Amino acid sequence: MKIAFCYPGQGVQQVGMAEGFVRADEHYADMIAEATKASGVDMNKLLFEPNDDINITEYTQPALVTACCIITDALLIAGYRPEVTAGLSLGEYCSLYVAGAMSFEDAVRLTRIRGKLMSSEVPAGEGTMAAVIGLDAETIGNVIKDIDGCWCANFNCPGQIVITGKKEAVLEAMPKLTKAGAKKVVELNVSGPFHSPLLKGAGEKLAKELENVELSDLKIPYLANVSGAQVTDKSQIKDLLKQQVFSPVKWEQTLYELEKMGVDTIIEVGPGKTIAGFVRKTVPSIRVIGVSTPEDVESLAEKLG
Template sequence: MSKIAFVYPGQGVQTVGMAQDFYENSVLSKEVFDKADQVLDFDIKKICFQENQEINDTEYTQAALVTTYLAITKEVENRGIKPDVTAGLSLGEYAAIAVSGGFSYEDAIKTVRQRGILMNRAVPKGEGTMAAILGMTAEQIDNIVNKMENVSVANYNCPGQIVITGKKDAVEKAMESLKEAGARRTVELNVSGPFHSQFLKEAGKKLGEQLEKVQFTPLTIPYVTNVTAQYVEDVNKTKELLIKQVYSPVRWEESVRNMIEKGVDTFIEIGPGKTIAGFLRKIDRNVKCINISQYEDLKKLNQN
């Protein structure tokens, strides 16, 4: 039987004007933004809707994106579409858990605000970085990176696209070694730190203190965790998984394959851009992906 997954991208997809049309056309979406404004210490609508530099600053980006994802989800669900499972890439996992019932939308938004601050301050700016490695297998990259210090794999996104993370000089050295070993291309990412690496363990510990303030509630549907790529049905595991997620690799390809194996054949990507759709094409072309980033995209739901 056909199953639907709601999936949420990670940082990097943010764009000025995201979800503004939802805010203007949907009472439910507007409520999410208005509640976010009440729990945040900055003007969420200004960050999302008006030209500004802060939208690309992790401290603000994370809360802005999760608010956007949840605002769009409200209107998708209002159209009668309900997921059988949810998943999110890194930051997107917070939206996935909220939609699965694990905690409130407000707690999701408040927590990622603190997560953004902690991650941004974990390593002094300029000391850490990340890079996408194109055209090599995970095994080939692991074999090289595992022998090097201060660098590791951050994201197993899809066949042919893997992200490494670590100290800046170590990542640059790894990029050279991987290029020599046959990588088609290596691209340093525009990020402010070595996310999903051992250097964020302290940030993970501090995030755990923030998560103590969150009221976790029983899941109504499962979500898939980045840490193990497995279905989570017991919310009591969530806190520890979110702590580990900050400094562990994101097993996205494995997560998607696991959902497909359990009957998911339609993925609804919620949020700006088509990053996940691109990954899905490389993982399994037989599954359908519907991207909902603009209000007019809701028409796609009626066609399927």
């Protein structure tokens, strides 16, 4: 059995995530306190009390990373070890944590900064994103190539690609993509044109923050969003994280690479079933087991067989 830990991106967050771990064990309560200090956000309040902030990018990002790293620790303490790891967009920071390259404190602190930078780079309402269902990348590329300010953002799985860019450009592209044969084109409820060249400035500012971060050698490979390829050299990480802010997420390619590496089991760490859905449509021979609660950790051995 070859196991990969994979982490979801923004959109799966929910109040109450990782709460069972925190209420049961002081170690995870200490992680909440550390995350509060690192992010400057009351993480207990954000994660466990009803609020709207959890869906605001600058808060969503450190909150989801905190929850996923807590669940990761629970898995590691229970004796589960991945041989490779990957994370979807924001989830890349969690994958760097489990790979041993980035500390928990830095992952939380950087994702708060990343969220702020991504939100502020383009004024609210000027950018957007849309999911395109049922068209291949080449067809989408041909449709949007002459639309100034519209790009592909996420190659999630066969038949699901997300476009990004200036709001008027994305809205212009949507009916053209439908006419080109898309089954569905849906504007996403996001605050900006993420993973587009419009966020290059945010990436450059993040790079300056990364200069002050000390990374450790990777204990296991991780797969980078920018390339969909394995990374084993820590010297590449900072530039990849900078580029990730304004470059397409090659998740479909990432899944094919995991298959090529011989991964037969993915543990989806965190809330939701986003990763499972993409795996089913891309590399269905790989099984996915979701872990988001203490009960999931307890039943994992039985599920792994």
